[in-house]
Amino acid sequence: MTKFSNYDIIRSPVVTEKSTLASEHGQVVFDVAIDATKLQIKEAVEGLFQVKVKAVNTLIRKGKVKRFRNVKGVRNNVKKAIVTLVDGQSIDISSGV
Numbered sequence: 069m070t071k072f073s074n075y076d077i078i079r080s081p082v083v084t085e086k087s088t089l090a091s092e093h094g095q096v097v098f099d100v101a102i103d104a105t106k107l108q109i110k111e112a113v114e115g116l117f118q119v120k121v122k123a124v125n126t127l128i129r130k131g132k133v134k135r136f137r138n139v140k141g142v143r144n145n146v147k148k149a150i151v152t153l154v155d156g157q158s159i160d161i162s163s164g165v
Contacts, residue, residue: 074112077104081161082148090150094122096159100149102128109149113159120154 079099081087087097100109106124113121127150131143153159 074115077101077108077112078116083161091158094153094155094157096151096153096161098149098151100126100147102145102147104147104149106149109151113151117159119157119159121151122154123152125150125152 082097110121
C-alpha cells in the first residue's frame with residue numbers, strides 16, 4: 069500500500085473522553101473510510117505509525133436526522149475503528165504524521 073491510500077483509509081483520530089480512556093489500555097480510535105475492511109485498516113495503521121496491531125474492531129455510527137428552519141437534513145454515516153496495539157506499543161495522536 070502507498071502512503072496516499074493509507075491516508076484515504078485513515079481519515080482522522082477521534083479525540084473524546086471515552087477514546088482518551090481507551091488509550092490507557094493500548095487502544096486508539098480513528099474515523100475510517102466507510103468501505104474499509106479490518107485488514108485494510110490494520111495495514112494502514114501499521115504503515116503510517118510503524119506499530120504492530122493486535123486487533124481491529126469497527127462500528128458504523130448512523131447519521132442523525134437534523135432540522136434547521138423547517139428543512140430536514142441527514143448527517144452522513146461514520147465508520148469508527150478501535151485499534152488495539154500490541155503491549156509496549158503506543159501512538160501519540162497529538163503529534164502530526
